Amino acid sequence: MSRFAFSIAATDGAARTGTITMQRGEIRTPAFMPVGTAATVKAVKPEGVRAAGADIILGNTYHLMLRPGAERVARLGGLHRFMNWDRPILTDSGGYQVxxxxxxxxxxxxGVAFKSHLDGSRHLLTPExxxxxxxxxxSDIVMQFDQLVPTTSTPKAQMEAMDRSIRWAKRSREEFDRGGDHAERAALFGIQQGALDEELRKRSADSLIEVGFDGYAVGGLAVGEGQEAMLGCLDFAPGQLPADKPRYLMGVGKPDDIVEAVCRGIDMFDCVLPTRSGRTGQAFTADGPINIRNARFAEDPEPIEADCPCPACSSYSKAYVHHLVRSGEILGAMLMTEHNLWFYQRMMAGLRDAIAGARLASHARNFLDRYRAGKAA
Structure with a gap:
């Protein structure tokens, strides 16, 4: 089997649907990757993550190098065996966290010298x-090490971070290629930087293409710039990246952000939102998010979302989940998170089907109108 292959089955405007093929399995795109920062997608067993429809999850270099330690995970057979997930894993480089x-x-x-947020120990994280x-x-999909600065930074700071990220991309590529067996089965993605500046983004993309990567991420967004500014950047940034490679929007996001980004040509997403929101009482539905803690759900016998096939909606009422969450019961967080993961994967399946059927524009409009109307209510 090929180490890494990306095939596009259909396009609709700028959007694409296809498949990433790797030794540990296929990833249907557009894809949403649940975040398993510390070797766990919080409040859900790996079997539940897979049952929701996820083909790939994300782990994080920064957190895992600090605890339990990458060398320890390696001695125990690697992250897949450690956490009982036998499908692809993408690992973030740690650049954002440091x-x-x-x-x-x-x-x-x-590189970046820092003190651990856990115990104050000192570390140096370099591209190597x-x-x-x-x-x-x-890791199956490895991310280059990059420097992220806020979109509110000065143009000079943005340019310097973008240029440094390019130099670090080259060093990341060289270190990855020295990886022996791992390099023969894993993939390496580059990360485009440049804040909201179209010219900087183009310079970054061109330099990354010259280095050569299996896929390309749009980095440096969803860090407080607001949806309008982010979407404005996505009007040009994905098109600066190779059309025959996956495009990954890092750290996004909200359901309406994802739909808008898919329409602009993004293939991969990750975000802590569905799991973090589930643990704090927020459930995502086609009619917008709901806060299950609200008193109006205390005697509601209906499921979290009508017609949702997830185990939580199939077996439990809003009233029961409301009781669990208000009581601080662990099962409440588990059921809410499970529902949210299913919602996100069903959303991605709907987008894939709409692209394949050349009806994305109407599908996206209907989804966004209904979701935003519910969110505003």
Whole structure:
């Protein structure tokens, strides 16, 4: 079997549907990857994640290198065996986390020096170390190490971070290629930077294409710039990347963000939103998100969402889940998270079907009108 292959089955406008084929299985695109930051998709067993329809999940270099440690995971047979997930795993490089979670971060050309948010221990994460950690974990899709700066940064800071990310992309590529057996079965993605600037994004994309990657991510968005600005960037950024490679929008997101991004040519997504929201009492539905804690659900005998086939909706009422969540019962978080994961995967399946049937425009409009009307209510 090929190490990595991406085939496009159908297009509809800028949107595409297809398949990524890897040794551990196929990934249907557009795809949403549930986030298993610390080797677990919180509140759901791996079997439940797969039952919801996920083909791939995400793990994180920063968190796993700090606890339990990449070397320990490797000694225990790799991340797949460690967490009992036998399908593809994409690992984030840790670049975002060292900038947002750690204390006393210092960025140099070598890498990022930081103190752990867990115990204050000092570490240096470089492109080479990031790739090494991902190799030790046994990642299927490895992300280059990059530097992220807020979209509110000065143009000079944005340009410097973009240029450094290109240099780090080359070092990531070189370290990945030294990976022996791992490099022969895994894939490496580059990350486009450049904030909201079309020219910087083009320079970044062209430089990454020159290095050569299996897929390309649109990085540096969903960090507070707002939906309008993000979508404005997505009007041009995906088209700057190769049409025959997967395009991955990192850290997105909200259901309406995903639908809008698919219409603009994005193939892959990840976000903590469905799991984090589930643990805090928010459920996603076709009619917008609901807060199950609200008193109006205390005696509601209906499921979280009508016509949803998930185990939570098939067997439990809003009233019961409301009781569990208000009581702080663990089962409440489990049922809410399970429903949200099913909602996201059903949403992605609907988008794939609409693209294949050349009816994405009407499907997206109907979805967005209904979802946003419910959200505004």
């Amino acid at each position: 900038m947002s979670l750690s204390d006393l971060t210092k960025v140099t050309e070598e 170390r990031s790739i090494e950690v991902q190799r030790l974990l046994g």
